[in-house]
Amino acid sequence: MITISPGQGLSGNQTLVSKGGNFELGFFSPGNSHKYYIGIWYKKIPQKDVIWVGNRINPISNPSTSLLKLSNNGNLVLFNQSGSPVWSSNSTVSTSNSTFAELLDNGNLVIRNNSNFSTPIWQTFEHPSHTWMPGAPLGVNKLTGEFQALTSWKSSEDPSPGLFSLSLALNRSSQLVELYNSSLIYASTGVWNGQFFNSLEKVFMEKNIFNFSFVDNEEQKYATYIVDDPSMIIYILMDPSGQVKQFSWLSDKKEWLLNCNQPPALCDVYSACGAFGVCHQRTSLYCSCFVGYQPVSNKEWDLGAWSSGCSRKTSFQCNDKNNISTGDGFLEMSMVRLPSNPQNLAAAQSAEECEQACRKQCSCTAYAFDGQCSIWNGDLHNVKQLHDGLAGTLYLRLAASDIPSPFPTNSQAELEPEFIFTGVAGLIVLVSFLVFVGLIWVHRKRPSARIAMQLAEGSLIPFTYSDLQRMTKNFSDILGRGGFGSVFKGALPDSTTIAVKKLEGWRQGEKQFRTEVITLGSLQHVNLVRLRGFCCEANKRLLAYDYMAGGSLDTHLFRSSKVLDWETRFEIILGVARALAYLHENCRECIIHCDIKPENILLDNELKPKVADFGMAKLIGRDFSRVLTTTRGTLGYLAPEWLLGLPISSKVDVYSFGMMLFELISGGRNSNQSEINENIDYFPFRVACQLIEGDDNHIGDLLDKRLQGEANLVQVKRICTVACWCIQDWEVDRPSMGHVLRILEGAVDATTPPVPRLLLHLAES
Structure with missing residues (x-):
């Protein structure tokens, strides 16, 4: 059957086939469920790979006595064995005689009317289930308010709606988001910048096999994609695991190739293992239950659907x-x-x-x-x-x-080694032990020798409090005070100058503090201040860093008579961006700085930048908002998430970095309250408006007057553009630091950013 006319329908093994034979519509039963659904699948592919399901919530038990029928009013309805409707397209037309349903060769089931053939009355592409096909829209109908979204199956044998979905952002911003339970965002494509999605190009577009586009008109706002090679069979799936997966068909091997996942790691899916489940990224099992718990559905877990x-x-x-x-x-x-x-x-x-x-x-x-x-x-x-x-x-x-017993079983006890000193062998062991204790005693009596040895090894040094007290001359030479504590100048036994920070307000236990410090000590980047050692003794917590002779960036920008030239400022911007990209994307676990500002950018003798106080939020403890930089005047450096009490991600650093860029351009504080009271010309707002106007001839007017126009104006505009993208209101609209770095280095172009609403409110006030 090619089309369904009013009064006609499908039952039992009858199917509707597209004109070119690519797709087929009919009844199917997934796995051994004994439940039947109306669906569309690839006809030319051996296995029945379903791309759309109609009656996901109401399966039928007997397709032979059920009927999919096009009613006289143009509505496609599925009736079960009792004659009750269980699914409907909810489409009606006034002239029904010329109405028909047709399955197209792109997998789209459409209901048309000959009087207006080009515009379907209803189509599955606008009512997807779990699969996004080439050419299909994923977005919102502005007239009806209806969203087109993909919703996962519960498992590979249960098409009923699962917990994960892919949709246009609910605030209708120009991006796609992955949602848990239709509300919590756990992944995003990033905002559409006119050419691609900011966070998606590396994941889905590097294969260069299809192209995304974005449409925004009076009636609709949606994303779609097309395949460059028409002979390729490709689709995007919202998987029961919570990952969006992109597949292509290998005709020679007769199998699907998984090209990529988003998010790449299963454990980055929110609650991938469900309630009371643990996600294991380094094992093939992925999910396990807590001790004392068991899977809600062993069948679903066996099928790789753990979200139950x-x-x-x-x-x-x-x-x-x-x-x-x-x-x-x-x-x-x-x-x-x-x-x-x-x-x-x-x-x-x-x-x-x-x-x-x-x-x-x-x-x-x-x-x-x-x-x-x-x-x-x-x-x-x-x-x-x-x-x-x-x-x-x-x-x-x-x-x-x-609760498992803390005591070993007999079989475990048999494996424990016994240390029994007998005979000559025992004497040798005892003497060796005494020599070892003696060496420890010598090293403790000679701290300078111990520290010198560790310095030579280049390892992180666990200082005693008396070590640091002696090196800083009893903490007599103070370099400054900040939110995390006071900093003192000192010297190592080899005369290397160090900066010792006495932490205040720490909330960590000794074991966790040492663990966090060791992690931070392993980070190596040319634009991060090097951590030399630490002290964790009783209630004392101290950190020893390399001393930065150039001081902090705020001193050079706001309080020095010597002006930083543009080339130096640009190199500082690049260095800080590289450090943040490293912390966010190249460490085993993302490290969020949480306090990016000029005071935490230190400079060496050659004015090369190094980011300080990274990882401090973890060391201080989970409730660290009180030691973060406070808002200065209107906006300061804090992202809106802080002020609204929303979850924090690495995008708070992106926001702070953007605010700091404005200060490097202007040479003044963004949030000087006295200036704002006298003049509403708030600098970030001024930059955003300048970019919107598109008048490149006046970009130089934004520069620090002390530079007297001596700057690369192409770089100035690029940095202005990056800064405005970084301070977008919603974190999903901000680029990642890796993407920021590529723009700054000129590897990627950036489109003109919209003016953030916070800046508009400021101007209106």
């Missing part, structure tokens, strides 16, 4: 009358990414108090203490096993019977 999560084996022994746990315990889960959405309890000042706070609530399922108390009520989502210093420790509440 896990359920508790044994209920809590909690007395609901006084809301206190009586027979429960806590299992330590170390080296994990902590669950999302904790409740922070400032009143609990110790791990013991934090545990008791959790015990007093029957709904509390876990707690963590890293200087502050966090507890979780109900389901735990988004936990990942980590293997480095960025991990945390979670204490999972379990029924006492589900």
Whole structure:
């Protein structure tokens, strides 16, 4: 059958085939489910790969007694074996005689009317299920408000809607986002800049096999793509795992090739393993349940769909009358990414108090203490096993019977080595042990020799407090004070000058502090201040860095009589961008600086930039907002996420970097309150308007007057453009630091950015 006319329909094994034989529509049953759906699949490919499903929510049990029918009013309806409608296209036309349904060779099922053949009354491309086909729109109908979105299957054998979707951003900004439960964004294409999506070109476009485009008119706003080679069979799928996957058909091998995933790593999908599941990036199993839990659906887990999560084996022994746990315990889960959405309890000042706070609530399922108390009520989502210093420790509440025994079994005990000193061999071991203890004693008595040896090895040095006290002459030469503590000048035994920072407001325990410091000490980049060593002794926390003789950038920009020339400023911008791109994208775990400003950019003797205080947020503890830079005047350096209490990502650094770029261009503070009161000509707003106007002849007017026009105006415009993209209101509209760096280096062009709404509000005020 080629078309369906009014009154006609499909039943049983009958199908509708496209004119060229590429696609087929009919009834199918996935796997061994014994449930039937109306769907469209590739006809020329051996396996039945379904690209669209109609009755996802209401399957039928018998296709032979069911009917897909085009009614006289132009509505396509699926009736089950009882004659009840279970799915409808909800399309109606006034003239029905000339209406028909047709399956096109691109996989699109359309309902047309001969009186207006070119414009379909209804089409599956505008009502997708889980697959995005070439030429199909993914966006919003501005007239009806209806979004076209992909929604994953629950599993490979269950087409009912899953938890993951791909859609135009709900605020209708020009980007696609991946959503958990239709609300939480966990991945984004980045904003459409006129040529490509900012964050997508490396992932989906490097294969150079298809091209995206973006349409925004009075009726619709949507993204679409076309395949460069018409002979290639390609589609994009919202997978049950939560990853968007792009496939192409290999005709010679008769199989699908997975070209790429977005996000690339499964564990970057929000709650990929569901409630009470742990994601393991380094194993082929990917997901496992917490101790004391089991999969909600073993069948779905066997099919690689883990989002259904896990359920508790044994209920809590909690007395609901006084809301206190009586027979429960806590299992330590170390080296994990902590669950999302904790409740922070400032009143609990110790791990013991934090545990008791959790015990007093029957709904509390876990707690963590890293200087502050966090507890979780109900389901735990988004936990990942980590293997480095960025991990945390979670204490999972379990029924006492589900907590593993801390004592080894007999078989384990047999494997433990026994150290028994007997005879000559025992004497040798004992003498060796005494020599080892003696060496330790000598090194402790001769700290300079110990430190000199570690300096020669180039390793991170664990200083004692007395070491640093002696090197800084009892902390007598203060270099400055900041949000994280005071900094003192000192010298190592080899006369190398160092800067020693005494941390204030730290909230970490000793073990976690040492872990975080070791991680930071392993970072090596020419534009990061080198961490030489640390002290973690009793209640003292200190860090020793290389001394930067050039001082901080703010001194040169705002308080020095000597003017930084444009070439130096541009090299500083490039250096800071490279450092942030390294922290965000080249470390094993993304490190967010959280406090980018001129005061934290230090310069060496040759005025080369080095970013300081990176990773400090982790060292201080999770509640570090009080030690961050405060807003100066109107906007300062803080991204809107901070002010709105939204989740923080690496894009807060991008925002701060953008605000700092304005200051490097103008040579003055963005947020000088007295100047703003007298003159509403706020510099970032002025730059944004200049770019919108497109008058390149006046770009030089934005420059620091002290430069007297001595600058590369092409670079000036490029930096102005980057700065305005960096301070966009929504983090998904801002480019990554890697993309920023490519623009600054001239490898990628940037389109004109829109004026951020915050700047517009400032101007209107």
